[in-house]
Amino acid sequence: GENVEQHPSTLSVQEGDSAVIKCTYSDSASNYFPWYKQELGKRPQLIIDIRSNVGEKKDQRIAVTLNKTAKHFSLHITETQPEDSAVYFCAARSYNTDKLIFGTGTRLQVFP
């Protein structure tokens, strides 16, 4: 079945710096890759997603890149702010199922 690995598990950056979180997936049939942000005590919330027919997608300070050949995708956050501090989860879904498998999460801390 699908397996999603996520690195690093924790990431600390200075406000204004960039943060990059990387994920790899095992199922070459995966075609949908969302990213979720979970603040302490809250529910996971979708922040950006990408489909396999697109190599990159941007939304203001966040961007996601996808390398289908290497089966990995990354989240990039530029000009980080303290409110970006949260746990970020990547996920992957195969084309023939609705099953969404999550990575293990990255705790991002942005220091003022």
Added chain:
Amino acid sequence: DAGVIQSPRHEVTEMGQEVTLRCKPISGHNSLFWYRQTMMRGLELLIYFNNNVPIDDSGMPEDRFSAKMPNASFSTLKIQPSEPRDSAVYFCASSIHGEKLFFGSGTQLSVL
């Protein structure tokens, strides 16, 4: 729409008791997911439904866990009998064809 609604928000019970968690998905969504979140195992998919039909329950830990979706607007996850290792946050999520999942607020379950 009020989003995905879960109840109760918190549940404290004693080992051996039956626990029932409830979920109302977003109207119009055809997929419903139950996830369990713990520090050790992250976000685990327990089961998901398409059009009220269980599609994949391979994540259900054991026979003590069962889930139903009698109609498009209601689902339950039942644990009987409950054990301390079942303590976790249980999230329900809904979507259209497995994309852009919306999560409920979760049920914090503590089994003493």
